[in-house]
Amino acid sequence: MISPAFAAILASGRAQFNARAVEARRSFPALDMQAFGAFLQDGVDPVVQAVAIAAPERAGSFTLAAYDMALELVGHGLAGPAAKMPFLGAVWRELVPRFAPLLAASPVDALGMLSNAAIHLRGVAGARTAQWRDEMAAIAPQVLTLAQLRAVGQVLAWRAGVAHFRLGAIAAADTLPPALALAAFGEQQGDWPSLRAQLLTRPWRGNADGIEFGAFAGLGGEFATPPQVRATADGFIVSAGERFYLLVADAHGAVLHGASDDEYAQASATVPASLRLDGATLHLGARTVALDLPAGDIALAANAHTLAVTSPYTHAIRLLPLP
Incomplete structure (x- = not known):
């Protein structure tokens, strides 16, 4: 059940809210009103309660804005019990109420900013949404x-x-x-x-060990074949199968974007002399790293701050910070 504060606002503006729902059904013919009702209870109600406490005089106008946005989100299938993006519902329920003063002052902008951020973040593979x-x-x-x-x-x-x-x-x-x-x-x-x-x-500030990125596409990973890598100033161009990617990585993670075969051809395949491979042992200046890969076919690529290690025996790319 919804809270008394939310119920009172809905009851006082019943005709207005009903008219908004009817209009939304015209814009979104597949709008599931049962799912919308569930999102009102699960996602919108906690936010309305928070605003009613922080700025009771603005609770009504905020609820109108939240109601309209909820209709649109459910209409697009982004919110509600069967939403394709459950994270957005969690953000409304657990995070959005923390910003009640901002929501009261600028409901559309604040709600839109937090919702769009959640949608974008959820669409980035590897992003740690809960963090x-x-x-x-x-x-x-x-x-x-x-x-x-x-x-x-x-x-x-x-x-x-x-x-x-x-x-x-x-x-x-x-x-x-x-x-x-x-x-x-x-x-x-x-x-x-x-x-x-x-x-x-220092892009790797706070992470001396680096990260490992990538897996076999057949098991839900990124690469159909073991990747080959060349360096650019901003990251690495990756060739895997017939596809090319730009890999950007630092201390906090790695993200893959699309790239072209021309970008791969133009990227650097050279490695600084300070980096040396002795069998499966990597020498990074004074640092030594033992690689858990068969010796002989290990390939290296480096830019100013990162070393990428690949092998025909793995679909993963090992990314190590350079001294």
């Missing part, structure tokens, strides 16, 4: 404006594995108060200019 939701919830009391909400959301999306957000996230953090910028990066001490300089020059 983003939990870290956003933890920092919510410090976020006072829509601009701060947008910037913090981008920073935390990068830290949750959306590697191609790195430079944009650092630029977004520049717009935040220094204390909030530090908090968004999980730093309790220090100063933002120093942290910013480290983040720009």
